[in-house]
Amino acid sequence: MNTIDNEIDAQEFFDTYAAAMLARDAKAIANLYAVPALIEFPGQAVAVSDSAQTEQFFESSFAQYETLTDVRASVRTIAHTSHSSWVEVIWAYDGTPAERYIYQLIQVAEGWKIAVLTPLIEEDSI
Template identity: 60%
Template sequence: MNENNDVHTEFFDTYARALIDRVAAAIADHYAVPALIEFPGQRISVTDADQTESFFAGAFGQYEAVTEVDAVVSVIASTEHSIWADVTWRYHGGAPDERNMYQLVQTDDGWKIAVLTPLTLAEGRPEYPELIYTVIDTTVPRRSAEFYRQLLGYIYRPGDEPGSGADSVDPDWLVFTDTRGRRKLAFPRADRLEPTTWPKPDVPMQLHLDFTVTDTDELHRQRRRAEDLGAELIVDRSDDEDELLYVFRDHDGHPFCFFVP
């Protein structure tokens, strides 16, 4: 999303926090005036911030049991002053999931929601895990990242750019996205790496793949599927509080991971 690549990530992070904290004024602050808010059976043409605040304050009851929310954001299109984002909200605690289309616009007070309209949720759970990016081991992550950035035109995940953070000069892990914010490549540091001799067979090509699944139940189901297909489980972190994870080897010994983001 060109120079606005980090906008949607930061915006929906703070918006989600305002929703979870149930602070109507903070939610309303994310909306432009004027704005259009649509929900099933409701259509509000906002001409005053108090309208937005009142609308969301009146809706808190249906989210009373919600303790956390995950936002799955897909940027459909963007310009210098507008971003169209398809967002699925997955609520933890009882409220049904939701899917909305948002148009964000650049205002004098920053990015705001100009239009919210509901979309139809995808039916059921995905049958298969989703490939989120390819992970390429490297002894010098920044050097490798810069090579592929220039080769492929990908952009850094917000916070991974040179000059961002204490480890920006010598990082241990870097991630690239495409212009819509979808993750494509990651570069973790390896202490030692023997370069491939391919097409000679002495040292074959080496990569591993990371796949996400929606929740713990899906993590276990996909483990069973992988093992049924002949994969070997080599790391079980399914009880890790920070990151639920399985790592497998395929038939040729290449590692791949299933995890809950």
């Protein structure tokens, strides 16, 4: 994937992410994140300095997703430049919208990677 010029390319990126979630493949998910990266949880920012951090996070969180048989991302590109793209993603688990995030994707030598992840957890966010 060389560019994310529109929602179709971003959709492909997050379809890959969803497939890795369903496969419980923490390494594949970690490979979608840039190093360094920033995860902006409410009240806590997590600076990711090693892809092993991301891999370990997902390995430890798979238990909460173990009963899922379908993971889908509804993707909307908010802004795009040649080196960065901001994408809103609503994750649906087994057909039910469950999580909403803004991702900043950046262009690196290996392609597009997630550099910043911000959860949107407002009551009316989904």
